[in-house]
Amino acid sequence: MVSSIFNPGRNGVSDWLIQRVSAVVLGLYTLFLLAWFLFNPSPDYYAWAGLFGSFWMKAFTLLALLSIAAHAWVGLWTVATDYIKPAAVRNGFVMFIILALFVFVVWGVQVIWGV
Amino acid sequence: MSKLQVSVYRYNPESDDAPWMQDFEIDTQGRDLMVLNVLQMIKEQDSSLVYRASCREGVCGSDGMNMNGRNGLSCVTPLSQVVKNDRLVLRPLPGLPVIRDLIIDMSLFYKQYERIHPYLQNDERPPSTERLQSPEDRDKLDGLYECILCACCSTSCPSFWWNPDKFVGPAGLLQAYRFLADSRDTHTRERLAELDDPFSVFRCRGIMNCVNVCPKGLNPTRAIGKIREMLVSHTA
Numbered sequence: 001m002v003s004s005i006f007n008p009g010r011n012g013v014s015d016w017l018i019q020r021v022s023a024v025v026l027g028l029y030t031l032f033l034l035a036w037f038l039f040n041p042s043p044d045y046y047a048w049a050g051l052f053g054s055f056w057m058k059a060f061t062l063l064a065l066l067s068i069a070a071h072a073w074v075g076l077w078t079v080a081t082d083y084i085k086p087a088a089v090r091n092g093f094v095m096f097i098i099l100a101l102f103v104f105v106v107w108g109v110q111v112i113w114g115v
Numbered sequence: 116m117s118k119l120q121v122s123v124y125r126y127n128p129e130s131d132d133a134p135w136m137q138d139f140e141i142d143t144q145g146r147d148l149m150v151l152n153v154l155q156m157i158k159e160q161d162s163s164l165v166y167r168a169s170c171r172e173g174v175c176g177s178d179g180m181n182m183n184g185r186n187g188l189s190c191v192t193p194l195s196q197v198v199k200n201d202r203l204v205l206r207p208l209p210g211l212p213v214i215r216d217l218i219i220d221m222s223l224f225y226k227q228y229e230r231i232h233p234y235l236q237n238d239e240r241p242p243s244t245e246r247l248q249s250p251e252d253r254d255k256l257d258g259l260y261e262c263i264l265c266a267c268c269s270t271s272c273p274s275f276w277w278n279p280d281k282f283v284g285p286a287g288l289l290q291a292y293r294f295l296a297d298s299r300d301t302h303t304r305e306r307l308a309e310l311d312d313p314f315s316v317f318r319c320r321g322i323m324n325c326v327n328v329c330p331k332g333l334n335p336t337r338a339i340g341k342i343r344e345m346l347v348s349h350t351a
Contacts, residue, residue: 007313011311011312011313011350012310012311012312012313012315012317013317013346013347013350014350015317017347078313081278081314082274082277082278083277
């Protein structure tokens with residue numbers, strides 16, 4: 001049994017599930033945006049505001065944002081444990097990643113709900 | 116193809132500062148020999164070369180090595196399968212420490228194998244004869260029990276290269292599933308509990324190098340997928 005501190009699920013099964021579920025959410029969000037661009041080839045301000053002004057789009061975008069954060073957290077923690085062997089450097093790197101993702105989420109929330 | 120240029124990895128820690136490649140010219144007389152036969156011919160030229168071999172028919176799993184960049188058993192690998200432009204490069208299996216020449220230290224490999232408890236565990240009272248299995252349950256072990264632990268798969272796996280102390284590796288996980296799938300084993304819960312951390316099973320990224328090199332044609336990636344399914348359904 002290997003202990004781990006900085007992965008979100010603290011356990012391989014939940015990490016694995018987090019990554020799969022977040023990937024599905026991101027896939028759906030991408031498909032939705034692609035479809036929207038198909039019907040709105042050159043969107044103007046009113047088209048954008050109309051899309052992001054609705055509550056369900058805000059909720060969906062927030063879900064996608066949280067999914068990116070979770071997905072990147074698991075993925076980059078995995079990359080770090082593969083390639084960065086000195087524990088101090090690795091933990092510093094992962095903490096930086098977590099902080100950066102936190103900043104992106106807070107900033108994203110401000111942008112999304114500011115519309 | 117008669118004169119074969121063979122380049123062999125040499126390293127003797129007692130006399131060499133670093134590993135080096137030694138070149139040999141072998142006359143195969145146009146025959147499609149096995150790589151092990153070529154090694155035996157090289158040994159006649161230079162008896163200081165060492166390698167492991169035993170059964171010379173792909174049963175014992177001793178002579179796993181890297182032949183022109185691909186892991187395999189030298190005794191069942193014909194030259195026609197690996198040689199390009201009359202040139203053959205032989206190296207030890209990658210990722211584990213070299214003891215000498217083509218011989219690697221497989222301690223970490225065996226440690227991971229030991230970790231999965233590779234034996235039947237059953238707490239029920241033993242019956243007066245043997246523990247019986249239905250033909251259907253026995254069929255579930257096909258493709259799992261045939262592993263000869265040659266380490267060709269685990270030493271071709273980058274996840275095992277980076278974390279040989281934490282990731283069980285394809286060979287160990289194939290055996291882990293062999294006992295998880297066995298209807299006579301009652302320790303499923305305990306076995307799964309030892310595998311649910313982020314490294315032991317989940318470090319597998321499914322690149323299937325193991326499937327690509329297995330000399331017995333087994334599929335560790337599929338077994339790892341089955342373990343994952345069991346872990347998810349037992350934990351959720």
